[in-house]
Amino acid sequence: MTTIKEESSNKAFGGWQKVYSHDSKELGCHMKFGVFIPPQADSEQVPVVYWLSGLCCTEQNFITKSGSQQHAAKHGLLVVAPDTSPRGCNIEGEEDSWDFGTGAGFYVDATEEKWKTNYRMYSYVTKELPAVIAANFKVDSDKAGIMGHSMGGHGALICAFKNPGQYKSVSAFAPICNPVNCPWGVKAFTGYLGADNKDAWKTYDACDLAKNYNGPPLEVMVDQGKADNFLTQGQLLPDNLVAACANGGVPIVMRMDEDYDHSYYFISSFIGDHFDHHAKFLKD
Protein backbone atom coordinates (compact mmCIF):
# COMPACT_ATOMS: atom_id res chain seq x y z
CA MET A 1 0.00 0.00 0.00
CA THR A 2 1.17 3.46 -0.85
CA THR A 3 2.71 5.39 1.99
CA ILE A 4 1.49 8.95 2.26
CA LYS A 5 3.41 11.78 3.89
CA GLU A 6 1.79 14.77 5.58
CA GLU A 7 3.15 17.96 4.03
CA SER A 8 0.99 20.48 5.89
CA SER A 9 -1.85 20.57 8.37
CA ASN A 10 -4.11 23.49 9.27
CA LYS A 11 -7.14 23.50 11.51
CA ALA A 12 -10.13 24.95 9.64
CA PHE A 13 -13.83 25.09 10.50
CA GLY A 14 -13.43 22.47 13.21
CA GLY A 15 -11.74 20.02 10.82
CA TRP A 16 -8.30 19.81 9.25
CA GLN A 17 -7.09 20.97 5.87
CA LYS A 18 -4.09 18.81 5.07
CA VAL A 19 -1.77 18.26 2.15
CA TYR A 20 -0.14 14.87 1.59
CA SER A 21 2.37 13.57 -0.90
CA HIS A 22 2.99 10.05 -2.19
CA ASP A 23 4.71 8.13 -4.95
CA SER A 24 2.12 7.50 -7.62
CA LYS A 25 2.44 4.23 -9.52
CA GLU A 26 0.10 5.38 -12.30
CA LEU A 27 2.01 8.61 -12.89
CA GLY A 28 5.52 7.44 -12.04
CA CYS A 29 6.24 10.54 -9.98
CA HIS A 30 5.77 12.11 -6.57
CA MET A 31 2.35 13.76 -6.25
CA LYS A 32 0.64 16.05 -3.77
CA PHE A 33 -3.05 16.15 -2.91
CA GLY A 34 -5.16 18.15 -0.50
CA VAL A 35 -7.55 16.50 1.96
CA PHE A 36 -10.07 18.28 4.11
CA ILE A 37 -11.03 16.06 7.03
CA PRO A 38 -14.34 17.19 8.50
CA PRO A 39 -14.92 17.01 12.26
CA GLN A 40 -17.49 14.22 11.73
CA ALA A 41 -14.66 11.90 10.60
CA ASP A 42 -13.50 11.71 14.23
CA SER A 43 -16.40 9.42 15.01
CA GLU A 44 -17.80 7.98 11.77
CA GLN A 45 -17.01 6.99 8.21
CA VAL A 46 -17.82 9.96 6.00
CA PRO A 47 -18.59 10.29 2.28
CA VAL A 48 -15.84 11.61 0.03
CA VAL A 49 -15.97 14.29 -2.66
CA TYR A 50 -13.21 14.67 -5.23
CA TRP A 51 -12.38 18.12 -6.61
CA LEU A 52 -10.55 18.35 -9.94
CA SER A 53 -8.84 21.67 -10.67
CA GLY A 54 -8.35 23.55 -13.90
CA LEU A 55 -5.40 24.44 -16.10
CA CYS A 56 -2.21 25.62 -14.34
CA CYS A 57 -3.52 24.73 -10.88
CA THR A 58 -1.80 22.66 -8.23
CA GLU A 59 -3.45 21.09 -5.20
CA GLN A 60 -3.24 24.55 -3.55
CA ASN A 61 -5.66 26.71 -5.56
CA PHE A 62 -8.86 25.04 -4.45
CA ILE A 63 -7.91 24.59 -0.82
CA THR A 64 -6.83 28.22 -0.38
CA LYS A 65 -9.37 30.09 -2.51
CA SER A 66 -12.68 28.22 -2.79
CA GLY A 67 -13.98 28.59 0.76
CA SER A 68 -14.99 24.94 0.53
CA GLN A 69 -14.05 23.91 4.06
CA GLN A 70 -17.04 25.52 5.76
CA HIS A 71 -19.45 23.57 3.55
CA ALA A 72 -17.57 20.28 3.81
CA ALA A 73 -17.53 20.70 7.61
CA LYS A 74 -21.25 21.47 7.68
CA HIS A 75 -22.17 18.37 5.66
CA GLY A 76 -19.48 16.06 7.02
CA LEU A 77 -17.75 15.38 3.71
CA LEU A 78 -14.10 14.55 3.23
CA VAL A 79 -12.76 16.48 0.24
CA VAL A 80 -9.83 15.33 -1.88
CA ALA A 81 -8.13 17.79 -4.25
CA PRO A 82 -5.35 16.29 -6.39
CA ASP A 83 -2.80 18.11 -8.52
CA THR A 84 -3.63 18.57 -12.23
CA SER A 85 -0.80 16.61 -13.88
CA PRO A 86 2.33 14.63 -13.19
CA ARG A 87 5.24 16.85 -12.17
CA GLY A 88 8.94 16.77 -12.94
CA CYS A 89 8.93 13.77 -15.28
CA ASN A 90 11.55 15.38 -17.53
CA ILE A 91 9.55 14.81 -20.69
CA GLU A 92 10.78 17.05 -23.48
CA GLY A 93 8.26 19.84 -24.08
CA GLU A 94 6.45 19.24 -20.79
CA GLU A 95 6.90 22.85 -19.66
CA ASP A 96 6.42 24.58 -23.01
CA SER A 97 2.68 25.36 -22.82
CA TRP A 98 0.36 26.49 -20.06
CA ASP A 99 -2.45 24.41 -21.59
CA PHE A 100 -0.56 21.17 -22.29
CA GLY A 101 1.87 19.08 -20.25
CA THR A 102 2.62 20.20 -16.69
CA GLY A 103 -0.52 21.57 -15.02
CA ALA A 104 -2.67 20.32 -17.89
CA GLY A 105 -3.08 16.55 -17.65
CA PHE A 106 -6.69 16.77 -18.90
CA TYR A 107 -7.70 13.70 -16.86
CA VAL A 108 -6.97 11.26 -19.71
CA ASP A 109 -4.68 8.23 -19.99
CA ALA A 110 -2.28 9.23 -22.76
CA THR A 111 -1.53 6.74 -25.52
CA GLU A 112 1.09 8.70 -27.46
CA GLU A 113 4.57 7.30 -26.88
CA LYS A 114 6.09 10.36 -25.25
CA TRP A 115 3.33 10.84 -22.70
CA LYS A 116 1.84 7.42 -22.10
CA THR A 117 4.11 6.38 -19.22
CA ASN A 118 3.33 9.34 -16.96
CA TYR A 119 0.25 11.19 -18.20
CA ARG A 120 -2.35 8.82 -16.77
CA MET A 121 -4.46 11.24 -14.75
CA TYR A 122 -7.68 9.39 -15.59
CA SER A 123 -6.52 6.19 -13.91
CA TYR A 124 -4.87 8.16 -11.14
CA VAL A 125 -8.07 9.99 -10.24
CA THR A 126 -10.53 7.13 -10.68
CA LYS A 127 -8.48 4.20 -9.35
CA GLU A 128 -5.21 4.91 -7.58
CA LEU A 129 -6.25 7.93 -5.56
CA PRO A 130 -9.55 6.39 -4.30
CA ALA A 131 -7.57 3.37 -3.11
CA VAL A 132 -5.10 5.62 -1.30
CA ILE A 133 -7.97 7.52 0.32
CA ALA A 134 -9.81 4.35 1.35
CA ALA A 135 -6.64 2.95 2.93
CA ASN A 136 -5.72 6.06 4.88
CA PHE A 137 -8.89 7.88 5.88
CA LYS A 138 -12.14 7.08 7.62
CA VAL A 139 -14.34 7.22 4.52
CA ASP A 140 -17.33 5.34 3.20
CA SER A 141 -15.96 4.70 -0.28
CA ASP A 142 -19.38 3.63 -1.55
CA LYS A 143 -20.44 7.21 -1.12
CA ALA A 144 -18.30 9.27 -3.46
CA GLY A 145 -19.00 12.40 -5.48
CA ILE A 146 -16.90 14.38 -7.92
CA MET A 147 -16.75 18.02 -8.98
CA GLY A 148 -14.33 20.32 -10.72
CA HIS A 149 -13.60 23.54 -12.56
CA SER A 150 -12.88 24.16 -16.24
CA MET A 151 -10.48 21.37 -17.31
CA GLY A 152 -11.38 19.79 -13.96
CA GLY A 153 -15.09 20.21 -14.70
CA HIS A 154 -14.49 18.18 -17.84
CA GLY A 155 -12.62 15.70 -15.66
CA ALA A 156 -15.45 15.41 -13.14
CA LEU A 157 -18.07 14.85 -15.85
CA ILE A 158 -16.12 12.18 -17.74
CA CYS A 159 -15.14 10.34 -14.55
CA ALA A 160 -18.80 10.18 -13.52
CA PHE A 161 -20.16 9.23 -16.96
CA LYS A 162 -17.46 6.60 -17.62
CA ASN A 163 -17.88 4.85 -14.27
CA PRO A 164 -21.62 4.39 -13.69
CA GLY A 165 -22.30 3.98 -10.01
CA GLN A 166 -18.81 4.87 -8.77
CA TYR A 167 -19.80 8.49 -8.19
CA LYS A 168 -23.23 9.11 -6.69
CA SER A 169 -23.08 12.83 -7.43
CA VAL A 170 -21.41 15.10 -9.96
CA SER A 171 -21.18 18.84 -10.55
CA ALA A 172 -18.98 21.32 -12.35
CA PHE A 173 -18.03 24.97 -12.60
CA ALA A 174 -17.48 26.28 -16.13
CA PRO A 175 -16.49 22.85 -17.45
CA ILE A 176 -14.90 22.20 -20.82
CA CYS A 177 -18.05 20.39 -21.94
CA ASN A 178 -17.09 19.24 -25.39
CA PRO A 179 -13.30 19.01 -25.69
CA VAL A 180 -13.32 17.37 -29.13
CA ASN A 181 -14.82 20.62 -30.44
CA CYS A 182 -12.78 23.32 -28.67
CA PRO A 183 -9.20 24.56 -29.09
CA TRP A 184 -7.99 23.46 -25.62
CA GLY A 185 -9.44 19.97 -26.05
CA VAL A 186 -8.21 19.49 -29.60
CA LYS A 187 -4.68 20.50 -28.58
CA ALA A 188 -4.67 18.21 -25.54
CA PHE A 189 -6.26 15.19 -27.23
CA THR A 190 -4.00 15.55 -30.26
CA GLY A 191 -0.99 15.56 -27.99
CA TYR A 192 -1.99 12.84 -25.54
CA LEU A 193 -4.13 10.57 -27.75
CA GLY A 194 -2.88 11.23 -31.29
CA ALA A 195 -4.26 13.40 -34.08
CA ASP A 196 -5.88 10.51 -35.93
CA ASN A 197 -7.28 8.65 -32.98
CA LYS A 198 -10.71 10.30 -32.95
CA ASP A 199 -12.47 7.26 -31.51
CA ALA A 200 -10.29 7.55 -28.42
CA TRP A 201 -11.05 11.27 -28.19
CA LYS A 202 -14.76 10.49 -27.91
CA THR A 203 -14.21 8.26 -24.91
CA TYR A 204 -13.07 11.36 -23.01
CA ASP A 205 -15.71 13.77 -24.28
CA ALA A 206 -18.48 14.62 -21.79
CA CYS A 207 -21.00 15.30 -24.56
CA ASP A 208 -20.43 12.00 -26.29
CA LEU A 209 -20.51 10.18 -22.96
CA ALA A 210 -23.71 11.94 -21.79
CA LYS A 211 -25.47 11.10 -25.04
CA ASN A 212 -24.66 7.42 -24.53
CA TYR A 213 -24.92 7.27 -20.74
CA ASN A 214 -26.35 4.04 -19.48
CA GLY A 215 -26.18 3.70 -15.73
CA PRO A 216 -27.87 4.55 -12.47
CA PRO A 217 -29.59 7.95 -12.34
CA LEU A 218 -27.10 10.82 -12.14
CA GLU A 219 -28.24 14.44 -11.80
CA VAL A 220 -25.69 16.88 -13.16
CA MET A 221 -25.34 20.39 -11.74
CA VAL A 222 -23.31 23.04 -13.57
CA ASP A 223 -22.65 26.71 -12.90
CA GLN A 224 -21.38 28.81 -15.79
CA GLY A 225 -20.55 32.52 -15.55
CA LYS A 226 -21.96 34.59 -18.38
CA ALA A 227 -18.99 37.00 -18.25
CA ASP A 228 -16.47 34.17 -18.57
CA ASN A 229 -13.98 35.00 -21.35
CA PHE A 230 -13.48 31.34 -22.14
CA LEU A 231 -17.20 30.96 -22.74
CA THR A 232 -17.04 33.68 -25.41
CA GLN A 233 -13.95 32.05 -26.90
CA GLY A 234 -15.81 28.79 -27.43
CA GLN A 235 -13.71 26.72 -25.04
CA LEU A 236 -16.56 25.63 -22.78
CA LEU A 237 -19.64 24.99 -24.98
CA PRO A 238 -22.25 24.45 -22.24
CA ASP A 239 -25.12 24.34 -24.75
CA ASN A 240 -23.63 21.21 -26.27
CA LEU A 241 -23.69 19.50 -22.89
CA VAL A 242 -27.29 20.47 -22.24
CA ALA A 243 -28.26 19.04 -25.65
CA ALA A 244 -26.24 15.86 -25.12
CA CYS A 245 -27.78 15.30 -21.68
CA ALA A 246 -31.26 15.74 -23.13
CA ASN A 247 -30.33 13.23 -25.78
CA GLY A 248 -29.04 10.71 -23.26
CA GLY A 249 -31.80 11.23 -20.72
CA VAL A 250 -29.40 12.64 -18.13
CA PRO A 251 -31.03 15.34 -15.98
CA ILE A 252 -28.91 18.50 -15.86
CA VAL A 253 -29.29 21.86 -14.16
CA MET A 254 -27.20 24.40 -16.09
CA ARG A 255 -27.19 27.73 -14.28
CA MET A 256 -25.97 30.70 -16.33
CA ASP A 257 -24.73 33.28 -13.83
CA GLU A 258 -24.96 36.92 -14.88
CA ASP A 259 -21.69 38.92 -14.58
CA TYR A 260 -19.66 36.02 -13.13
CA ASP A 261 -16.29 35.15 -14.69
CA HIS A 262 -13.97 32.12 -14.66
CA SER A 263 -12.21 32.90 -11.37
CA TYR A 264 -12.26 31.47 -7.88
CA TYR A 265 -14.46 34.42 -6.90
CA PHE A 266 -17.08 32.77 -9.10
CA ILE A 267 -16.40 29.34 -7.63
CA SER A 268 -16.53 30.54 -4.03
CA SER A 269 -19.86 32.28 -4.68
CA PHE A 270 -21.59 29.02 -5.61
CA ILE A 271 -19.52 26.29 -3.98
CA GLY A 272 -22.03 26.10 -1.11
CA ASP A 273 -24.82 25.21 -3.54
CA HIS A 274 -22.63 22.49 -5.05
CA PHE A 275 -21.90 20.96 -1.66
CA ASP A 276 -25.63 20.99 -0.96
CA HIS A 277 -26.15 19.14 -4.25
CA HIS A 278 -23.55 16.49 -3.40
CA ALA A 279 -24.80 16.10 0.16
CA LYS A 280 -28.28 15.37 -1.17
CA PHE A 281 -26.98 12.22 -2.87
CA LEU A 282 -24.21 11.25 -0.47
CA LYS A 283 -25.92 11.68 2.88
CA ASP A 284 -29.13 9.72 2.29
Next chain:
Amino acid sequence: MTTIKEESSNKAFGGWQKVYSHDSKELGCHMKFGVFIPPQADSEQVPVVYWLSGLCCTEQNFITKSGSQQHAAKHGLLVVAPDTSPRGCNIEGEEDSWDFGTGAGFYVDATEEKWKTNYRMYSYVTKELPAVIAANFKVDSDKAGIMGHSMGGHGALICAFKNPGQYKSVSAFAPICNPVNCPWGVKAFTGYLGADNKDAWKTYDACDLAKNYNGPPLEVMVDQGKADNFLTQGQLLPDNLVAACANGGVPIVMRMDEDYDHSYYFISSFIGDHFDHHAKFLKD
Protein backbone atom coordinates in the same frame (compact mmCIF):
# COMPACT_ATOMS: atom_id res chain seq x y z
CA MET B 1 -9.15 64.63 -5.38
CA THR B 2 -7.17 61.51 -5.96
CA THR B 3 -7.98 59.65 -9.13
CA ILE B 4 -8.36 55.92 -8.67
CA LYS B 5 -7.87 53.35 -11.39
CA GLU B 6 -9.66 50.01 -11.53
CA GLU B 7 -7.08 47.22 -11.77
CA SER B 8 -9.43 44.23 -11.58
CA SER B 9 -13.10 43.48 -11.08
CA ASN B 10 -14.73 40.15 -10.22
CA LYS B 11 -18.34 39.45 -9.42
CA ALA B 12 -18.61 37.67 -6.06
CA PHE B 13 -21.59 36.82 -3.88
CA GLY B 14 -23.81 39.24 -5.74
CA GLY B 15 -21.36 42.13 -5.26
CA TRP B 16 -18.02 43.06 -6.79
CA GLN B 17 -14.52 42.37 -5.55
CA LYS B 18 -12.37 45.06 -7.10
CA VAL B 19 -8.78 46.25 -6.87
CA TYR B 20 -7.90 49.89 -7.47
CA SER B 21 -4.64 51.80 -7.60
CA HIS B 22 -3.88 55.45 -6.94
CA ASP B 23 -1.02 57.85 -6.28
CA SER B 24 -0.80 58.23 -2.52
CA LYS B 25 0.26 61.65 -1.25
CA GLU B 26 1.03 60.34 2.24
CA LEU B 27 3.25 57.55 0.95
CA GLY B 28 4.68 59.21 -2.14
CA CYS B 29 4.11 56.14 -4.27
CA HIS B 30 1.52 54.25 -6.29
CA MET B 31 -0.62 52.02 -4.07
CA LYS B 32 -3.19 49.30 -4.59
CA PHE B 33 -6.16 48.48 -2.40
CA GLY B 34 -9.00 45.97 -2.57
CA VAL B 35 -12.64 47.01 -2.28
CA PHE B 36 -15.57 44.64 -1.94
CA ILE B 37 -18.74 46.43 -2.99
CA PRO B 38 -21.78 44.64 -1.56
CA PRO B 39 -24.99 44.43 -3.59
CA GLN B 40 -26.71 46.78 -1.10
CA ALA B 41 -24.45 49.63 -2.30
CA ASP B 42 -26.46 49.74 -5.54
CA SER B 43 -29.29 51.42 -3.71
CA GLU B 44 -28.00 52.84 -0.41
CA GLN B 45 -25.00 54.23 1.42
CA VAL B 46 -23.37 51.35 3.24
CA PRO B 47 -21.02 51.17 6.24
CA VAL B 48 -17.35 50.53 5.56
CA VAL B 49 -14.96 48.09 7.22
CA TYR B 50 -11.20 48.38 6.84
CA TRP B 51 -9.05 45.26 6.85
CA LEU B 52 -5.34 45.60 7.65
CA SER B 53 -3.14 42.69 6.60
CA GLY B 54 -0.09 41.17 8.21
CA LEU B 55 3.61 40.97 7.39
CA CYS B 56 4.52 40.23 3.75
CA CYS B 57 0.94 40.61 2.53
CA THR B 58 -0.29 42.73 -0.34
CA GLU B 59 -3.89 43.74 -0.98
CA GLN B 60 -4.39 40.26 -2.50
CA ASN B 61 -4.07 37.88 0.47
CA PHE B 62 -7.23 38.88 2.26
CA ILE B 63 -9.41 39.21 -0.80
CA THR B 64 -8.43 35.79 -2.19
CA LYS B 65 -8.15 33.69 0.97
CA SER B 66 -10.38 34.98 3.78
CA GLY B 67 -13.81 34.12 2.39
CA SER B 68 -14.90 37.56 3.57
CA GLN B 69 -17.12 38.46 0.62
CA GLN B 70 -20.04 36.23 1.62
CA HIS B 71 -20.26 37.89 5.03
CA ALA B 72 -19.82 41.43 3.70
CA ALA B 73 -22.55 40.73 1.15
CA LYS B 74 -24.87 39.34 3.82
CA HIS B 75 -24.47 42.37 6.08
CA GLY B 76 -24.16 45.00 3.34
CA LEU B 77 -20.69 46.21 4.28
CA LEU B 78 -18.12 47.69 1.93
CA VAL B 79 -14.70 46.26 2.75
CA VAL B 80 -11.42 48.06 2.04
CA ALA B 81 -8.15 46.11 2.14
CA PRO B 82 -5.02 48.23 1.58
CA ASP B 83 -1.49 47.04 0.95
CA THR B 84 0.85 46.73 3.96
CA SER B 85 3.56 49.28 3.10
CA PRO B 86 4.70 51.72 0.45
CA ARG B 87 6.19 49.95 -2.58
CA GLY B 88 9.12 50.72 -4.84
CA CYS B 89 10.35 53.84 -3.05
CA ASN B 90 13.99 52.87 -3.63
CA ILE B 91 14.95 53.33 -0.02
CA GLU B 92 18.23 51.55 0.70
CA GLY B 93 17.53 48.43 2.79
CA GLU B 94 13.80 48.47 2.01
CA GLU B 95 13.86 44.92 0.64
CA ASP B 96 16.37 43.40 3.08
CA SER B 97 13.96 41.98 5.69
CA TRP B 98 10.60 40.27 5.53
CA ASP B 99 9.58 41.94 8.80
CA PHE B 100 10.78 45.49 8.11
CA GLY B 101 10.45 47.80 5.10
CA THR B 102 8.46 46.56 2.11
CA GLY B 103 5.42 44.56 3.25
CA ALA B 104 5.99 45.63 6.85
CA GLY B 105 4.89 49.26 7.29
CA PHE B 106 3.56 48.50 10.78
CA TYR B 107 0.87 51.19 10.45
CA VAL B 108 3.05 53.92 11.97
CA ASP B 109 4.21 57.31 10.67
CA ALA B 110 8.01 56.97 10.62
CA THR B 111 10.12 59.75 12.07
CA GLU B 112 13.58 58.42 11.24
CA GLU B 113 15.14 60.36 8.36
CA LYS B 114 15.41 57.49 5.92
CA TRP B 115 11.80 56.34 6.26
CA LYS B 116 9.83 59.41 7.24
CA THR B 117 8.95 60.57 3.72
CA ASN B 118 7.27 57.38 2.60
CA TYR B 119 6.53 55.13 5.57
CA ARG B 120 3.40 56.91 6.78
CA MET B 121 0.95 53.99 6.83
CA TYR B 122 -0.81 55.33 9.92
CA SER B 123 -1.86 58.56 8.21
CA TYR B 124 -2.55 56.67 5.00
CA VAL B 125 -4.95 54.26 6.65
CA THR B 126 -6.69 56.68 9.01
CA LYS B 127 -6.89 59.80 6.81
CA GLU B 128 -5.97 59.55 3.15
CA LEU B 129 -7.65 56.23 2.37
CA PRO B 130 -10.96 57.07 4.12
CA ALA B 131 -11.11 60.30 2.08
CA VAL B 132 -10.50 58.36 -1.12
CA ILE B 133 -13.22 55.87 -0.20
CA ALA B 134 -15.72 58.59 0.75
CA ALA B 135 -15.11 60.39 -2.54
CA ASN B 136 -15.46 57.34 -4.77
CA PHE B 137 -17.93 54.91 -3.19
CA LYS B 138 -21.44 55.03 -1.84
CA VAL B 139 -20.49 54.74 1.83
CA ASP B 140 -21.74 56.18 5.08
CA SER B 141 -18.37 57.31 6.43
CA ASP B 142 -19.79 57.88 9.89
CA LYS B 143 -20.18 54.14 10.11
CA ALA B 144 -16.72 52.67 9.90
CA GLY B 145 -15.11 49.64 11.49
CA ILE B 146 -11.61 48.25 11.38
CA MET B 147 -10.10 44.79 11.68
CA GLY B 148 -6.85 43.09 10.85
CA HIS B 149 -4.45 40.19 11.26
CA SER B 150 -1.13 39.98 13.10
CA MET B 151 0.73 43.22 12.21
CA GLY B 152 -2.62 44.36 10.82
CA GLY B 153 -4.37 43.37 14.05
CA HIS B 154 -1.97 45.71 15.83
CA GLY B 155 -2.84 48.30 13.17
CA ALA B 156 -6.58 47.90 13.66
CA LEU B 157 -6.33 48.19 17.45
CA ILE B 158 -4.13 51.31 17.45
CA CYS B 159 -6.19 53.05 14.75
CA ALA B 160 -9.34 52.49 16.83
CA PHE B 161 -7.80 53.45 20.18
CA LYS B 162 -6.03 56.56 18.81
CA ASN B 163 -9.11 57.95 17.06
CA PRO B 164 -12.02 57.71 19.49
CA GLY B 165 -15.28 57.71 17.61
CA GLN B 166 -13.82 57.33 14.13
CA TYR B 167 -14.28 53.56 14.20
CA LYS B 168 -17.49 52.24 15.73
CA SER B 169 -16.20 48.67 15.81
CA VAL B 170 -12.84 46.92 16.04
CA SER B 171 -11.62 43.35 15.97
CA ALA B 172 -8.43 41.43 15.33
CA PHE B 173 -7.01 38.02 14.49
CA ALA B 174 -3.80 37.11 16.31
CA PRO B 175 -2.76 40.74 16.71
CA ILE B 176 0.67 41.92 17.78
CA CYS B 177 -0.81 43.24 21.00
CA ASN B 178 2.17 44.80 22.65
CA PRO B 179 4.79 45.71 20.03
CA VAL B 180 7.09 47.58 22.45
CA ASN B 181 7.64 44.24 24.18
CA CYS B 182 8.08 41.80 21.29
CA PRO B 183 10.90 41.23 18.79
CA TRP B 184 8.90 42.24 15.68
CA GLY B 185 7.70 45.45 17.30
CA VAL B 186 11.07 46.40 18.76
CA LYS B 187 12.75 45.95 15.39
CA ALA B 188 10.08 47.96 13.55
CA PHE B 189 9.79 50.77 16.07
CA THR B 190 13.58 51.05 16.36
CA GLY B 191 13.82 51.40 12.60
CA TYR B 192 10.87 53.69 11.96
CA LEU B 193 10.77 55.72 15.19
CA GLY B 194 14.34 55.57 16.54
CA ALA B 195 15.91 53.42 19.23
CA ASP B 196 15.77 56.10 21.90
CA ASN B 197 12.35 57.47 21.14
CA LYS B 198 10.43 55.25 23.56
CA ASP B 199 7.70 57.82 24.18
CA ALA B 200 6.82 57.69 20.49
CA TRP B 201 6.79 53.88 20.61
CA LYS B 202 4.08 53.98 23.27
CA THR B 203 1.80 56.03 21.05
CA TYR B 204 1.63 53.03 18.70
CA ASP B 205 1.31 50.32 21.34
CA ALA B 206 -2.19 48.83 21.70
CA CYS B 207 -1.61 47.93 25.36
CA ASP B 208 -0.50 51.43 26.32
CA LEU B 209 -3.36 52.94 24.34
CA ALA B 210 -5.99 50.57 25.82
CA LYS B 211 -4.83 51.35 29.36
CA ASN B 212 -5.31 55.05 28.69
CA TYR B 213 -8.34 54.84 26.39
CA ASN B 214 -10.77 57.69 26.90
CA GLY B 215 -13.51 57.76 24.32
CA PRO B 216 -16.89 56.38 23.37
CA PRO B 217 -17.51 52.73 24.31
CA LEU B 218 -15.59 50.33 22.10
CA GLU B 219 -15.95 46.55 22.42
CA VAL B 220 -12.88 44.70 21.23
CA MET B 221 -13.13 41.20 19.74
CA VAL B 222 -10.01 39.09 19.23
CA ASP B 223 -9.45 35.53 18.01
CA GLN B 224 -6.12 33.92 18.81
CA GLY B 225 -5.14 30.42 17.74
CA LYS B 226 -3.57 28.36 20.50
CA ALA B 227 -1.35 26.49 18.01
CA ASP B 228 0.02 29.73 16.55
CA ASN B 229 3.83 29.55 16.45
CA PHE B 230 4.13 33.30 16.88
CA LEU B 231 2.13 33.07 20.09
CA THR B 232 4.68 30.64 21.50
CA GLN B 233 7.52 32.86 20.33
CA GLY B 234 6.16 35.81 22.32
CA GLN B 235 5.37 38.01 19.33
CA LEU B 236 1.66 38.43 20.06
CA LEU B 237 1.23 38.71 23.86
CA PRO B 238 -2.59 38.57 24.05
CA ASP B 239 -2.57 38.37 27.86
CA ASN B 240 -1.01 41.81 28.00
CA LEU B 241 -3.87 43.23 25.94
CA VAL B 242 -6.49 41.61 28.14
CA ALA B 243 -4.81 43.11 31.21
CA ALA B 244 -4.46 46.53 29.59
CA CYS B 245 -8.11 46.56 28.53
CA ALA B 246 -9.17 45.63 32.05
CA ASN B 247 -7.02 48.49 33.30
CA GLY B 248 -8.50 50.98 30.88
CA GLY B 249 -12.10 49.82 31.22
CA VAL B 250 -12.26 48.62 27.62
CA PRO B 251 -14.44 45.52 27.20
CA ILE B 252 -12.65 42.77 25.31
CA VAL B 253 -13.58 39.27 24.19
CA MET B 254 -10.37 37.29 23.71
CA ARG B 255 -11.16 33.87 22.25
CA MET B 256 -8.35 31.33 22.46
CA ASP B 257 -8.98 28.82 19.67
CA GLU B 258 -7.74 25.28 20.25
CA ASP B 259 -5.53 23.86 17.46
CA TYR B 260 -5.78 26.93 15.20
CA ASP B 261 -2.62 28.49 13.78
CA HIS B 262 -1.66 31.86 12.26
CA SER B 263 -2.86 31.14 8.71
CA TYR B 264 -5.75 32.27 6.56
CA TYR B 265 -7.39 28.91 7.34
CA PHE B 266 -7.71 30.25 10.87
CA ILE B 267 -8.95 33.64 9.67
CA SER B 268 -11.53 32.15 7.30
CA SER B 269 -12.88 29.92 10.08
CA PHE B 270 -13.84 32.90 12.24
CA ILE B 271 -14.21 35.82 9.82
CA GLY B 272 -17.99 35.35 9.83
CA ASP B 273 -18.11 35.93 13.58
CA HIS B 274 -16.04 39.09 13.15
CA PHE B 275 -18.37 40.45 10.49
CA ASP B 276 -21.29 39.72 12.83
CA HIS B 277 -19.47 41.71 15.52
CA HIS B 278 -18.90 44.69 13.22
CA ALA B 279 -22.44 44.60 11.84
CA LYS B 280 -23.77 44.82 15.38
CA PHE B 281 -22.22 48.26 15.77
CA LEU B 282 -22.41 49.50 12.19
CA LYS B 283 -25.93 48.53 11.23
CA ASP B 284 -27.86 49.98 14.18
